[in-house]
Amino acid sequence: MSSFLEFEKPIAEIEGKIHELRHLSDDNSVNILDEVSKLQSRVDRMLKQTYAKLDPWQKAQVARHSLRPHFKHYVSKLIDDFTPLSGDRHYGEDKAIIGGLGRFHGNSVMVLGHEKGADTEDRLTHNFGMPHPEGYRKAIRLFRLAEQFSIPVITLIDTSGAHPGIEAEERGQAEAIARSIETCLDLKVPIVSLVIGEGGSGGAIAIAVANSILMMEHSIYSVISPEGCASILWRSAEYAKDAAISLRLTAQDLIKMGLIDKIVSEPIGGAHRNPDKAVDDAGHFLFEALKSLQGQNGDQLRTNRREKFIAMGQIGLS
Amino acid sequence: MSWLDRFSRTKVSGLFRKSDIPEDLWEKCTNCEQMIFHRDLTLNMRVCTHCGFHMHLPPKERFSSLFDDAEFSSMDLPKAPLDPLKFKDRKRYTDRLKEARSSEHKHTDALEVAHGKIGGQEVVVAAFDFSFLGGSMGVAVGNGLINAGKLARELKSPLVVIPSSGGARMQEGALSLMQMARTTVAVDDFKADGLPYIVIFSNPTTGGVTASFAMLGDIAIAEPGAVIGFAGQRVIEETIRQKLPDGFQRSEYLLDHGMVDMVIHRKDLREMLSRIVGILMHNNQDNIKPAGNPTVVGST
Numbered sequence: 156m157s158s159f160l161e162f163e164k165p166i167a168e169i170e171g172k173i174h175e176l177r178h179l180s181d182d183n184s185v186n187i188l189d190e191v192s193k194l195q196s197r198v199d200r201m202l203k204q205t206y207a208k209l210d211p212w213q214k215a216q217v218a219r220h221s222l223r224p225h226f227k228h229y230v231s232k233l234i235d236d237f238t239p240l241s242g243d244r245h246y247g248e249d250k251a252i253i254g255g256l257g258r259f260h261g262n263s264v265m266v267l268g269h270e271k272g273a274d275t276e277d278r279l280t281h282n283f284g285m286p287h288p289e290g291y292r293k294a295i296r297l298f299r300l301a302e303q304f305s306i307p308v309i310t311l312i313d314t315s316g317a318h319p320g321i322e323a324e325e326r327g328q329a330e331a332i333a334r335s336i337e338t339c340l341d342l343k344v345p346i347v348s349l350v351i352g353e354g355g356s357g358g359a360i361a362i363a364v365a366n367s368i369l370m371m372e373h374s375i376y377s378v379i380s381p382e383g384c385a386s387i388l389w390r391s392a393e394y395a396k397d398a399a400i401s402l403r404l405t406a407q408d409l410i411k412m413g414l415i416d417k418i419v420s421e422p423i424g425g426a427h428r429n430p431d432k433a434v435d436d437a438g439h440f441l442f443e444a445l446k447s448l449q450g451q452n453g454d455q456l457r458t459n460r461r462e463k464f465i466a467m468g469q470i471g472l473s
Numbered sequence: 474m475s476w477l478d479r480f481s482r483t484k485v486s487g488l489f490r491k492s493d494i495p496e497d498l499w500e501k502c503t504n505c506e507q508m509i510f511h512r513d514l515t516l517n518m519r520v521c522t523h524c525g526f527h528m529h530l531p532p533k534e535r536f537s538s539l540f541d542d543a544e545f546s547s548m549d550l551p552k553a554p555l556d557p558l559k560f561k562d563r564k565r566y567t568d569r570l571k572e573a574r575s576s577e578h579k580h581t582d583a584l585e586v587a588h589g590k591i592g593g594q595e596v597v598v599a600a601f602d603f604s605f606l607g608g609s610m611g612v613a614v615g616n617g618l619i620n621a622g623k624l625a626r627e628l629k630s631p632l633v634v635i636p637s638s639g640g641a642r643m644q645e646g647a648l649s650l651m652q653m654a655r656t657t658v659a660v661d662d663f664k665a666d667g668l669p670y671i672v673i674f675s676n677p678t679t680g681g682v683t684a685s686f687a688m689l690g691d692i693a694i695a696e697p698g699a700v701i702g703f704a705g706q707r708v709i710e711e712t713i714r715q716k717l718p719d720g721f722q723r724s725e726y727l728l729d730h731g732m733v734d735m736v737i738h739r740k741d742l743r744e745m746l747s748r749i750v751g752i753l754m755h756n757n758q759d760n761i762k763p764a765g766n767p768t769v770v771g772s773t
Contacts, residue, residue: 317684319704319712324722325730329683329703336657336685356641357653357684357703364654378641378650378681383708388562388643402646403558412557414647461662464654465619468612471557 160216162209166201169194202424209373212396214405215381217373217425218352219315224430225284226253226270226311229351232431233438234259234266240300242293246326249290251282251318252362254297259309260442265301267294267362268311271352285318286358288331294362295331295338298346305453307345307445310362315380317358332361339364340461343453347444349419349437350374350406351426366460367444368414370406371437372421376414377404403472413470417444503528504698518739527676527696527739529637532585532600539598539633539743545589548624550581553613558646566644573605580605582613583638586621588628592747594754597625600635603677608638610682611645615652615659618686622663631669631750632660636687640680653685660686669753673742674701674724674733692749693733694742695724697770701732741767 159167173194176187209217217223230237234257242248254267269286272278294310301308317328339346339362348365354376370376377384381399382392389397403409406418419440426433451459498511504526514521518538519528530538537543560566574581583605588597599621601608618634625632641649664670672690676699684703695701702722710717720726724736737745744767750756 317703319709321709321713321717321721324702324704324709327688327730327732329701330688330732332684332703333653333657333686333688336654337661337689340654340657340661356650357681360650360653361684376647376650378646379643384562384643394562398562401558401560401562402643404646409647412648414651461658464651465658467651467655468557468615468648469554471554472559 158220158222160213160220162205162213162216166198166205169198169201173198199423202428206373206421206424210396210400211375211402211405211408212381212399214373215353215375215395215399217427218371218375220352220425220427221273222427222430223352224426224434225273225313225352226268227273228430229268229311229434229437230257230266232434233441234264235261237266240293240297243289243296245289245292247287247289249282249287249293250280251284251286251314252290252294253281254294256306259438259445262445263304263306264445265297265306265308266311267297267308268351269314269359269362271313282318284314284353285316286314287318287320287323288326288328291317291331291335291361295335298335298338298342302342302344305344307347307448308342308365309441309445310346310348310365312348312350312354312359312363312376313352314355314358315353316355317361332357335361336364340464341457342460343457345445345448345451345456346460347441347448349441350376350415351437355380364460364464366448366456366463367416369417369419369437369440369444370409370415371419371426371433372406373425374406375399375404376406376409377402408472411470411472412467414467502526520739526698529603529676530739531604532580532587532602535600535635536585536587536589536598538739539591539746540587540589540596541591541593545587545598548586548588548620550584550586550613550617550620553582553611553616556644557612557648558644560644560646562644569606569644582617583608583610584614584617584621586617586624588624588630591743592751594747594750594756595628595630596633596746596750597621597628597630598633598635601637601675601682603637606642606644608636608682609640609642609649610638610652610656611642611649612652614642615655618656619659622659625668626663626666629666629668631671631754632663633671633673633746634660634686634690635673635675636678636682637675638678638680638682640682650681653681656686657689660689664689664691669750671746671749673746674699674727676700679703679705688732691753694745695727695733695736696739696742697724697736699724701727736770737767738770741769745769 237257239255271284272281346365381395384398385394422429502521505524674695
């Protein structure tokens, strides 16, 4: 593990020691192996303890971890014959939202979601997962295409928010998001959404108005970033931790408020420590969620989705 | 019992009576910072007498300015759960709410709904109160818009929404984010009845409010000089590290970029609304009051 978060320091130190021990001695003497395995079980224990009680600000950092599995990881592992479709047919192709056709457990699906990118170059290509209006207009096009061919939709949510920029505003960022929400609400095929990392504000909900909404255990979903909230209400981004706590942006709080349906447990130490397992587990619950919607016809799916959202907001937290 | 009987039907009229207006108060224009006689400002519908900037018009005054003979019935809005997150920043959300609900505001949140006649046509108008926590949209505002939509469907009347809002209400966290979907259902269910939904953008309309019901109007009208957009200007400047162009995110800029149908001066809004709803509702010209001749400040 090359990239540690601030609160993982004690764990990082021990892992460093393990690394040293392994390199210091060429001979695999029993003593050293014994020491390594002791340290390793200590690391596992600490990871389990630490990750069982992450505070909301720590969760935000885990949700944004650069090694966390992103959209492309999920698709390559879960979707067969993935066939990306490009462009909004109005202005351009926005790689901050990727989408396309494919097969999931043998059945046809439309999959789309935010992609943040894996390394510097990739992040630039995908604009750090921050879509322009074209991204949302492409999403709308794919939603309608799915409906036209009676194909269920899976959306994967991972964005700090829609891109704040001059061109994005000029080309109607707000209108594009509003129409995307409107389209999600109107669709007569099943929609299942999974927040895989960061569910950042309007840029996230634009493609997350679903029949079934899932969140990864350490993902976040919020009306505003903790930093943004802190700089407005506390007048300084330094209070991001306080804002994260006040915003109740964790999956555990959202399920209590009835805003999401299911939390997908992550491997010990977070999805970034075992991306393949995290993605497999997510795949299992996505499949279950789609299966549970099978009995409903198009009108029921549409009506139930609308009623689900209208009913939200009646349950507070204690 | 009709669904409508649940609303209070108190008639309010003549809010612009001269005797109510204090003679000796001055107010500063939020745009040019010139001092204006309170009385002049009120008589001018809170449009600056120096620079023409359209300052925030509180809902009650807005209703008076739009409905025929300044007569309308206010709708009681349902109560929303108080402080669902137990939110606290430097202040408690409950305290901010209490403060906002004190003396100035008789209403309970940032949205007020009324119905009455505009050019003889029954219309439901929902207006945001920017002075109530920045007109921010939480569960109460969402409920208000849902009810406004239901009322307009019941009355088979056009629905006019006048946003003036910084966006979603942070103190209600993800619950306020969900209002983007709830309000979209509200206006789309209404539109499905074949009735016109008109949005009048007033200063400012940003964030989750713009990116949901506000951008879904059949007709989009903007008051001159209003800031309308998704991202805040400071956030954009910090992201792109360059100065924003003149007039960026203002009504006229949005008109140029095809985002609104027209920019209309406040004094002409009533006439323009009356004309548009008259045409869309197929009202026979003989049956309605003459609509006057609205000046279009900007249109393509």
